[in-house]
Amino acid sequence: MAIRTTLDKDLDRLKDLLIEMVNLSKTAVEKSVQSLAHQNIEMAEQIIEEDQKINDLEEKINNLIIQLIAQQQPVASDLRTIIAGLKISNDIERIGDLAVNISKSVIHIGAGPHIKPIVDIPRMADMALDMLNNVIKAYIEKDIELAITTAKADDEIDALYGKIIKELLELVPSKPDSFNQISQLSFVARNLERIADHTTNMSEHIIFMVKGKNVDLNA
Numbered sequence: 156m157a158i159r160t161t162l163d164k165d166l167d168r169l170k171d172l173l174i175e176m177v178n179l180s181k182t183a184v185e186k187s188v189q190s191l192a193h194q195n196i197e198m199a200e201q202i203i204e205e206d207q208k209i210n211d212l213e214e215k216i217n218n219l220i221i222q223l224i225a226q227q228q229p230v231a232s233d234l235r236t237i238i239a240g241l242k243i244s245n246d247i248e249r250i251g252d253l254a255v256n257i258s259k260s261v262i263h264i265g266a267g268p269h270i271k272p273i274v275d276i277p278r279m280a281d282m283a284l285d286m287l288n289n290v291i292k293a294y295i296e297k298d299i300e301l302a303i304t305t306a307k308a309d310d311e312i313d314a315l316y317g318k319i320i321k322e323l324l325e326l327v328p329s330k331p332d333s334f335n336q337i338s339q340l341s342f343v344a345r346n347l348e349r350i351a352d353h354t355t356n357m358s359e360h361i362i363f364m365v366k367g368k369n370v371d372l373n374a
Contacts, residue, residue: 162227169219169240170295176212176247177291181284183209183254184350188280190261191343192273199258209251216244232364239364243294246353246360250287253346253353260339260346270326270333276340279315279347282308286354293358297365302358306372312351319344 183202190198220241223229229237286308293301323337323344330337355372362370 162223162229162233165219165223165227166233166236169216169223169237172212172216172219173240173243173247173294174291176209176216176244177287179205179209179212180247180250180254181287183251184257184280184284184287184347187254187257187261188277188343188347190258191264192277194261194264194266194269196262196266199261202258203255206251206255209248213244213248216240232367235364235367239360242360243357246356249353250350253350256346257343260342264336264339267336270330270336270340271322275315275319275322276343276347279312279319279344282312282315283347283350283354286312286351290354290357290361294361294364297361299362299365302361303372306355306358309351309355309373312348316344316348 183206186198187202189195190202220237223237224234227233286305289301289305289308292298293305320341323341326337327334352373359370359372362368362372
């Protein structure tokens with residue numbers, strides 16, 4: 156009974172660390188797009204500096220998982236929860252890196268005027284953040300249906316990404332001097348699209364955790 160109680164506490168600790176990590180990543184994504192909209196270079200630089208907090212949490216999670224497997228020898232659903240936690244933490248860390256990439260694009264663009272109103276990129280970010288909110292809820296509640304529904308939202312983000320890229324490319328002939336900004340805005344949209352992909356991966360890990368099935372929700 157003592158071993159079981161210790162394992163339960165460790166699994167709760169794993170969940171708490173993952174929630175803390177995803178909240179930091181969500182904040183990084185939100186602020187990175189805000190820094191773009193408001194051309195706030197200082198905020199972008201702060202996001203890059205604070206990414207280390209996300210990396211440190213991933214390391215904590217990795218160490219906890221090594222300890223769990225070595226000392227508790229988990230099986231069945233407990234082992235799946237641990238494996239899913241490891242994979243989810245990797246996706247969250249990548250989301251943090253993508254927020255850093257967005258921030259770097261903000262710095263490259265600089266303080267000059269935008270070539271067009273920044274409307275669709277914040278909308279795309281809001282959609283990606285909604286996915287993140289839903290996927291962590293699905294993880295906490297072990298809700299497979301919510302995980303699947305969350306992954307389906309990736310299609311809408313892909314469509315918006317395509318629209319953004321098309322509109323940016325159409326600006327190239329008339330604004331050749333703005334090619335750097337067009338490229339950087341394209342990179343921002345691409346990073347947001349990748350954030351949605353990693354969130355879809357997290358949905359797949361949740362299904363594995365609950366059902367023990369490997370599924371491809373990107374298909």
